[in-house]
Amino acid sequence: MSNLLKVAFLGLLLPLMAHATEYVEGEHYEVVAERATKKPEVTEYFSFYCPACNAFEPIIANVKPHLDSDVAFKKSHVDFVGPRDPKVQTMLPQALAAADALPEKDKLISAIFNHIHGKRAKINEEADMKDIFIAQGVDEQTFDKVYSSFSVRTAAAKMARDQKNLQEKRALTGVPTFIVNGKYKLRLHEAKIREPEDIAALINYLAKKQ
Incomplete structure (x- = not known):
């Protein structure tokens, strides 16, 4: 077979290869909502007390550079891991x-x-959290102002609402859980997707999916 024919043959195969690697609902992801967010995003539902979430942090750090520039990465804290103290879970x-x-x-x-x-x-009270912030260069006045601000309290309340909504749909049973555009849940474990580049590729695909 001449080189020209080989190139033509490979050109015919490319669409088939692309189709073969297309992500499949139920295998790589599942649909958990009817409507998607207006802007592309991926939200990690996690807990600071979750060992698996802690172990996943270095992977997330390597996923972010591979996300498309218009895909926002967000975190949302859940209240069903760690201390049962409502004060801590609110904090x-x-x-x-x-x-x-x-x-x-x-x-x-x-x-x-x-x-x-x-x-x-342990983190038992607000003073413990303040100490962590101050140790990272945040002055006490800034912490007090930001931590108690209306926008921060509103954002925290939204996390609780989003968690409840996903739990009602049985879409959030453990952490970390990743939801793209508020509609697609990644099935990383089931699909055996582990490499940061592969995780990012799936997120980018779903972020563009209608």
């Missing part, structure tokens, strides 16, 4: 929302994980 999503509003966001999230899983320390 954690509020701390996440406060971190989201600050330039030290990534450092703060890592520090909270490390406080619980690395140092094996």
Whole structure:
């Protein structure tokens, strides 16, 4: 077979190969809502007290660079892992929302994980959380202002609503769970998708899916 014929033959195969690697509902992802968000996004539902979530943080750090530029990565804290104390479970999503509003966001999230899983320390009250923020360069006045702000409390309340909505649909039974565009749940474990590039590819695919 001449080189020209080989190129033509491979050209015919390319569409078939692309089709063969297309993601399949029920295998790579599942639909958990009828409507999608207006803008492309992926939300990780997690808990700072979840060991698997803590272990997944380095993978997430490598997923983000491979996401399309218009795909926003978000975190949403759940209240069914860790201490049963309602005060603590209310404080954690509020701390996440406060971190989201600050330039030290990534450092703060890592520090909270490390406080619980690395140092094996407890977070019993707001003063404990404040100490974590201050250790990462956030001054006390900024913490007080941001942590108690209306926007942060609103964001934390939204996390609780989103969790309840997904639990009612039986779409959130454990963490970490990833939801794309509020509509598609990743089936990473079932599909044996582990590499950051492969996770990002699935997210990018679903972010564009109608």
